[in-house]
Amino acid sequence: MELSLIEGDVAFDVADKIVESMKEDLVGRKIKRRGDMELFTTNALKKAITEIIDNGSYDLLADIEASKQKGEPYKIMFVGINGTGKTTTIAKLARYLEKNGYSSVFGASDTFRAGAIEQLEHHANNLNMKIIKHERNSDPAAVAYDAVEHARATHKDVVLIDTSGRMQTNVNLMDEMKKIKRVSQPDIVIYVGDALMGNDATEQATKFNEVIDIDGIILTKADADAKGGAALSIGHVIHKPILFIGTGQSYDDLMEFKPEWMINQIFDEKAEA
Incomplete structure (x- = not known):
């Protein structure tokens, strides 16, 4: 995941933060069905990216x-x-x-x-x-x-x-x-x-x-x-x-x-x- 982000022009520090956020969400989590793995992973990635993008607002x-x-x-x-x-x-x-x-x-x-x-x-x-x-x-x-x-x-x-x-x-x-x-x-x-x-x-x-x-x-x-x-x-x-x-x-x-x-x-x- 980290390599994919860096290859996608994401700054190294940012890629590292995204991966760490995903680890917090996923490591140790029990998954009942194999098919849920992709969903949980995608949702964790979306959450991590949303936190990265959100740097406040300016009206x-x-x-x-x-x-x-x-x-x-x-x-x-x-x-x-x-x-x-x-x-x-x-x-x-x-x-x-x-x-x-x-x-x-x-x-x-x-x-x-x-x-x-x-x-x-x-x-x-x-x-x-x-x-x-x-x-x-x-x-x-x-x-x-x-x-x-x-x-x-x-x-x-x-x-x-x-x-x-x-x-x-x-x-x-x-x-x-x-x-x-x-x-x-x-x-x-x-x-x-x-x-x-x-x-x-x-x-x-x-x-x-x-x-x-x-x-x-x-x-x-x-x-x-x-x-x-x-x-x-x-x-x-x-x-x-x-x-x-x-x-x-x-x-x-x-x-x-x-x-x-x-x-x-x-x-x-x-x-x-």
């Missing part, structure tokens, strides 16, 4: 509403490395918020990567959202500050701040991210990870969490991750909740994360609506 909409009642925009800062679908995820979350009655403004604080501002601007145009941007290579923290001030002036409910998909080993760029956080004072920092990256996504989340203190996780490409290892490991290792999962390419393909969905994926059961 994003309730927090946004609380900020709105105070007359303050709710500020979300997105972090993660290039190629994980971070910019598209920001656009998906903007659509999700719009469907729930909240307006958003984009802050294009990824001023380093070629095409990053244009990519966010493309999404803003598609969704008819306002984007605050500066020239390429300008100060990312200044962009975030201006986005927050624009939201205050125009009574936008939420500020969605994109940041450079910097590698977690680059000290200078990580310091720049700390500056963005210090200047924009985000209400929540969301790490966007690629479910298909398996243990790499978990290691990256750990580094980002050490530097900037992540509050929640969005996993992209979760629909294509047959192994489920990243979803099992990432939240547990940094003890932060998975808020949403990306399930496709369209703006509506963002789903609130529920542990039952992950269990259904792992055990190939029909997901509940």
Whole structure:
């Protein structure tokens, strides 16, 4: 079982915890019929996985509403490395918020990567959202500050701040991210990870969490991750909740994360609506 979990991109510590939990449930238990063995084992595994996945919850909409009642925009800062679908995820979350009655403004604080501002601007145009941007290579923290001030002036409910998909080993760029956080004072920092990256996504989340203190996780490409290892490991290792999962390419393909969905994926059961 432990080897199977590790081969499925589950972090070693997490695989070890799952196996230990199963041992507690199964070792010494009397089974009357041979056919019950599979059922008991499966139920023990489901229980162990449910405990691993459950890292608390974060009621994003309730927090946004609380900020709105105070007359303050709710500020979300997105972090993660290039190629994980971070910019598209920001656009998906903007659509999700719009469907729930909240307006958003984009802050294009990824001023380093070629095409990053244009990519966010493309999404803003598609969704008819306002984007605050500066020239390429300008100060990312200044962009975030201006986005927050624009939201205050125009009574936008939420500020969605994109940041450079910097590698977690680059000290200078990580310091720049700390500056963005210090200047924009985000209400929540969301790490966007690629479910298909398996243990790499978990290691990256750990580094980002050490530097900037992540509050929640969005996993992209979760629909294509047959192994489920990243979803099992990432939240547990940094003890932060998975808020949403990306399930496709369209703006509506963002789903609130529920542990039952992950269990259904792992055990190939029909997901509940």
